[in-house]
Amino acid sequence: MSNYMLKLAKRIQDIKESPTLAIAAKAKAMKAKGWDVIDFGAGEPDFDTPDNIKDAAIKAIMSGFTKYTAVGGIDELKDAIIEKFKRDNNLAYTREEILVSCGGKQSFFNLAQAFFEKGNEVIIPAPYWVSYPPMVAIAGATPIILPAREEDAFKITPEQFSDAITPATKAVVINSPSNPTGTAYLPEELKAIADIAVKKGIFIISDEIYEKLLFDNHPFASIASFSEELKRQTIVLNGVSKTYSMTGWRIGYAAGPKELIKAMTNIQSQSTSNPTSISQKAAIEAIKGPQNAVHNMVAEFDKRRKAIVNGLNAIKGVRCTLPPGTFYAFPNISRLLKKRFNGKAINSSGDFAEFLLEEAEVAVVPGEAFGGEGHIRLSYATSMENIKEGLKRIEDAVRKLE
Numbered sequence: 001m002s003n004y005m006l007k008l009a010k011r012i013q014d015i016k017e018s019p020t021l022a023i024a025a026k027a028k029a030m031k032a033k034g035w036d037v038i039d040f041g042a043g044e045p046d047f048d049t050p051d052n053i054k055d056a057a058i059k060a061i062m063s064g065f066t067k068y069t070a071v072g073g074i075d076e077l078k079d080a081i082i083e084k085f086k087r088d089n090n091l092a093y094t095r096e097e098i099l100v101s102c103g104g105k106q107s108f109f110n111l112a113q114a115f116f117e118k119g120n121e122v123i124i125p126a127p128y129w130v131s132y133p134p135m136v137a138i139a140g141a142t143p144i145i146l147p148a149r150e151e152d153a154f155k156i157t158p159e160q161f162s163d164a165i166t167p168a169t170k171a172v173v174i175n176s177p178s179n180p181t182g183t184a185y186l187p188e189e190l191k192a193i194a195d196i197a198v199k200k201g202i203f204i205i206s207d208e209i210y211e212k213l214l215f216d217n218h219p220f221a222s223i224a225s226f227s228e229e230l231k232r233q234t235i236v237l238n239g240v241s242k243t244y245s246m247t248g249w250r251i252g253y254a255a256g257p258k259e260l261i262k263a264m265t266n267i268q269s270q271s272t273s274n275p276t277s278i279s280q281k282a283a284i285e286a287i288k289g290p291q292n293a294v295h296n297m298v299a300e301f302d303k304r305r306k307a308i309v310n311g312l313n314a315i316k317g318v319r320c321t322l323p324p325g326t327f328y329a330f331p332n333i334s335r336l337l338k339k340r341f342n343g344k345a346i347n348s349s350g351d352f353a354e355f356l357l358e359e360a361e362v363a364v365v366p367g368e369a370f371g372g373e374g375h376i377r378l379s380y381a382t383s384m385e386n387i388k389e390g391l392k393r394i395e396d397a398v399r400k401l402e
């Protein structure tokens with residue numbers, strides 16, 4: 001018998017599976033077993049990828065565009081991204097300042113590997129996207145979680161930011177519109193944060209992947225566009241996943257100082273190489289082609305946003321503000337904690353999510369996964385019918401709590 005013992009690297013021993021993907025997997029497994037689960041866990045639009053984008057991919061396949069490409073993306077796609085930044089954000093970049101990766105997630109991963117090391121602190125406002133802290137930690141740096149207050153609409157204030165800065169602070173992550181809260185900073189709020197970053201020499205990571213998912217004409221400004229000085233100490237992350245219902249195609253991109261982009265490209269060249277050639281052609285069509293599918297999707301999300309928030313507020317013990325962006329609602333359920341179901345205490349948002357899954361057959365993500373205990377995240381990227389039925393089930397289940 002072999003006495004071989006498998007020993008994982010110490011560096012990754014505390015790294016867990018992404019909790020949002022874990023919930024999605026659990027709900028899927030229950031559905032496969034015949035449970036009638038209503039899934040509010042999804043981190044992706046429920047719409048199909050628009051046909052013009054699919055056609056561009058089919059054309060790429062049929063014309064034999066199926067081989068390795070330049071590691072950091074083909075020039076035609078980089079040029080489309082450059083045009084997008086000019087058109088939408090009034091930002092001028094060159095090809096050397098752009099990197100196309102296998103999703104926004106890989107953009108952040110490359111960045112963390114290229115830029116962070118032991119001894120660095122990275123300020124991450126909470127509630128945060130689940131993957132920021134582990135990606136910073138994998139790079140050996142320390143995530144500094146800065147809780148944004150619910151009464152400040154889950155946005156950090158300039159004072160909070162300033163107070164969190166230490167001599168070890170290397171960067172701050174700003175994600176607006178935000179996953180999981182759906183909050184979005186106003187341009188003047190970003191400006192106040194940017195002024196501190198410039199004064200104190202803190203690099204800004206601006207994750208703008210939900211840029212196009214804003215309602216009620218909420219204004220959007222890329223933080224990098226405020227000044228040339230600021231642009232030099234900012235990296236903008238964006239991608240096609242959410243805007244064009246292209247989560248499976250895996251295309252994200254980064255724009256920033258060319259030395260940093262070069263280092264990130266080198267990391268990508270030693271890991272995945274180029275993003276899929278076919279997806280790159282599809283992304284060109286997404287960015288440059290007609291945008292009506294995006295507008296239709298946002299109009300539909302807006303209707304659902306109002307329905308889900310109204311429905312949540314009608315449930316006793318639940319409080320939810322109307323978020324200005326994304327396709328997530330992030331209600332406060334803290335008044336339901338410490339209650340009991342069948343004698344078992346519900347002590348945390350995790351317990352509450354488990355209770356909903358088992359008792360109501362409704363999948364939500366617990367706020368604790370995002371550093372937002374006392375809340376749950378519901379994605380309304382699901383049909384209005386599901387939203388109505390899901391809300392009814394949650395209401396019925398909550399009534400059973402003692």
Ligand code: PLP
Pocket residue numbers: 043102103104105106129175178179207209239240241247250251252
């Ligand atoms: N950034 C945020 C805030 C997200 O919510 C996500 C996906 O959930 C991503 C980045 C990455 O998306 P993708 O890797 O599909 O481009």
